[in-house]
Structures are given as structure tokens and as C-alpha cells.
Ligand SMILES: Nc1nc2c(c(=O)[nH]1)N[C@H]1C(S)=C(S)[C@@H](COP(=O)(O)OP(=O)(O)OC[C@H]3O[C@@H](n4cnc5c(N)ncnc54)[C@H](O)[C@@H]3O)O[C@H]1N2
């Protein structure tokens with residue numbers, strides 16, 4: 432059996448970043464920027480007022496003398512003249528600061544009487560001027576690769592970048608296998624269960640900006656599996672669910688091999704997830720996940736997430752983990768790295784992690800209560816309450 436790190440490395444070796452396509456900004460949410468893009472303009476494009484009030488010369492208002500209001504600068508327009516001594520221009524938030532002014536006197540800090548304003552003694556001392564280019568200037572890059580969330584999208588809009596080079600969305604074909612499975616919404620007979628793994632994986636995959644195609648459930652025979660595997664195009668990755676272990680009806684690997692699968696590895700020293708398999712079927716990378724529902728989802732986090740990141744040009748890396756303090760003693764671990772379902776809490780700024788009491792890989796209700804995977808290394812000795820241990824937040 433190979434280690435989790437070796438398995439991930441071999442999976443990543445099967446994958447190349449996908450092609451780049453141009454999309455309009457309004458359709459770029461959640462996509463991965465594939466090349467650096469550059470601001471088309473300065474922002475703000477002029478020095479701008481941050482408040483409603485009066486553009487003045489700071490030296491004038493310190494004297495306590497009244498100032499004469501000689502014009503107005505509102506957002507979308509500007510005051511064209513130059514401010515002279517003891518003059519003020521009425522100004523609004525976002526409007527250009529007129530020539531000669533170096534300070535915005537907010538309207539709460541003065542009294543207006545006709546065309547005159549008198550500054551109050553007890554004033555706010557901020558200048559309230561946003562300098563030209565203070566946010567970014569023309570040519571400022573947004574560096575690739577980066578996932579485009581709301582902050583990036585609004586920044587790019589402000590940079591006046593109307594279309595963007597992004598990675599094509601990976602297409603993942605999902606194949607659940609097993610005679611006991613029926614699709615959600617159908618009526619199972621007494622010996623059947625509802626197929627959940629394909630829906631859980633679809634949610635995980637689509638949350639990362641990829642497209643999941645749920646194919647028909649394959650029955651536990653080579654003909655049916657072959658027929659469904661033959662439906663897997665178009666796809667950038669084939670993920671099978673179940674049929675991975677050593678039982679008489681675990682036929683995924685042997686059937687795929689008949690179809691030309693080149694196996695990269697089979698079996699990983701991890702719990703849950705031991706019967707994981709990966710390879711290349713014809714030209715498409717394929718990952719065979721174990722059928723136990725929690726095993727499938729844990730492998731989804733540990734392998735499918737990094738695999739999709741690789742297809743999206745986000746590099747080759749394992750999911751980030753961080754240390755947290757154990758909230759109770761735990762026994763030594765066996766020979767496989769254990770990803771324990773756990774709850775992670777921030778207590779007074781310190782992360783505390785508690786493994787859930789039931790760790791069987793069939794328990795979706797336990798997975799749903801977990802918000803982290805606690806990593807127990809292979810053959811780790813017993814750990815004590817308060818020990819620091821690595822966790823992957825989910
Ligand atoms: N003698 C051995 N038996 C098993 C071993 C082993 O090493 N020796 N490994 C165990 C481990 S670990 C796992 S994990 C499972 C994985 O088996 P398979 O990948 O072949 O999965 P199945 O047998 O098809 O199913 C296991 C379990 O999960 C349920 N299942 C399957 N697919 C779905 C689905 N889409 N949605 C919901 N539930 C699903 C299935 O009904 C079974 O209950 O093998 C152990 N056995």
C-alpha cells in the first residue's frame with residue numbers, strides 16, 4: 432500500500448491544467464483567472480472627496496474667519512476654477528477636489544449662511560481627500576491564478592476589464608456502482624438503499640467551480656459497468672464510486688482494465704479510503720473511490736479537491752491543514768493514516784478539536800456534524816488532551 436502523499440502525487444501526475452477561455456466579467460464568478468490582467472485606468476481617476484462638505488485650504492479654516500462658497504463639485508461633474516484664499520467649493524462624496532483645495536471640511540463642522548461658511552472650532556482633522564490612483568493605478572496587475580470571488584470581480588470591474596482569461600471548467604463524470612442502489616426520489620425495494628455518494632461528490636465538485644455529470648447507476652456486472660463507462664465522455668476526469676474492494680462483485684478495476692485502464696496505483700494506507708484506485712482510461716484520468724459513503728466523501732476532500740485544483744491551474748498541493756489543540760485523549764493509531772471526523776471550535780482565539788465518538792465509514796449523519804478532519808498519522812502514539820494535532824477544516 433502506498434501513502435496518502437504518494438497517492439496524491441500519482442493522481443496529480445495524471446492531470447494537466449485545462450485550456451484557457453475568455454468569459455465576460457459578469458459570468459466569471461467562481462472561475463479561475465488563468466493569466467495576469469492589468470488595470471486599464473487609475474482609481475480614483477482624480478483626487479476625490481471622501482465626504483459631503485466643502486473643499487477648502489486648510490490654512491484658511493484655522494483662522495476662524497468665514498469662507499465664501501464660490502461653486503460646486505458633484506460626483507460625475509467638477510468645479511473648473513481654482514480655489515483662492517478664503518474661498519470654498521461645495522463638494523459631495525466621490526466628486527473631484529478642485530485645484531487649490533487641500534482639505535474637505537465636512538458639513539457637520541461648519542455653519543452655512545447664504546454664500547458664507549464659518550468653520551467650527553472643534554473639527555474633525557482628517558483631510559478626507561482620496562488621492563488619484565490611491566486604490567490602484569493603470570497597469571496594476573491582478574495576478575493569476577486566483578479564484579474570482581466577489582472581491583476580485585468588483586476589483587476587475589473597477590479596472591474596466593470586460594472579459595477575462597479563465598480556465599475551462601473541468602467536467603467530472605460520476606459513476607455510482609452497485610445492485611443495491613437506486614437514485615434519489617425512486618422507491619427502493621426492501622434490499623436497496625439510495626445512492627448518496629454521487630450527489631455528495633457532485634456538490635463538492637460543483638462547489639469548486641467544476642461541472643459534475645451524474646451518469647446512470649451501474650449494476651454489479653461487467654457489461655453494465657462497461658456500458659456506463661462508455662458514456663463517460665465528454666469528461667476531464669472519471670470518478671467511480673464503490674466496487675473498489677475485494678468482494679466478488681467489486682468489478683470496477685477489472686472491468687476498466689478490460690477497457691484499457693492503465694492503473695497507476697490501487698490501495699492507500701488511509702482510513703477511511705483504503706481501496707482507492709487511480710489510472711488512465713483511454714486518455715482520461717480516472718479515480719475509483721470506495722463505496723462506503725464517508726470514505727467516498729473523505730477521499731473527495733483529500734484527492735478530488737486537489738485534483739480539480741490541478742485541472743484549474745491552481746498548482747499541485749494537498750489540502751492545507753493547521754494545528755489545533757486536542758480536547759480529549761485519543762488512543763494510538765494503526766498502520767493507516769486516519770482522517771477522523773471532528774468538530775473544530777475557536778475558544779478564546781485558540782483552535783480546539785474534538786474527534787466525534789463514532790468513526791464508522793458508513794455514517795453520513797456523523798460526517799454532517801463534523802466541520803473538520805483530524806489527521807492521525809500512521810502508527811502515531813496515543814495523544815493527550817492539549818496536544819497539538821493537524822486538522823483540515825471542511
Ligand atoms: N474483506 C474485505 N472487505 C472489505 C475491505 C477489505 O479490505 N477486505 N475493505 C473495506 C473498505 S475499507 C471499504 S471502504 C469498502 C469499500 O468497498 P467498495 O468500494 O467495494 O464499495 P461497495 O462494496 O460497493 O460498497 C460499500 C458500502 O457502501 C455502500 N455504497 C456503495 N455505493 C454507494 C452509493 N453510491 N451511495 C451510498 N452508499 C453506497 C454500499 O451499499 C456498501 O454498504 O469495502 C470494505 N470491505
Ligand code: MOO
Pocket residue numbers: 701702703704705706721723726792
Ligand atoms: O477504508 Mo474504508 O474506506 O474504511 O471505509
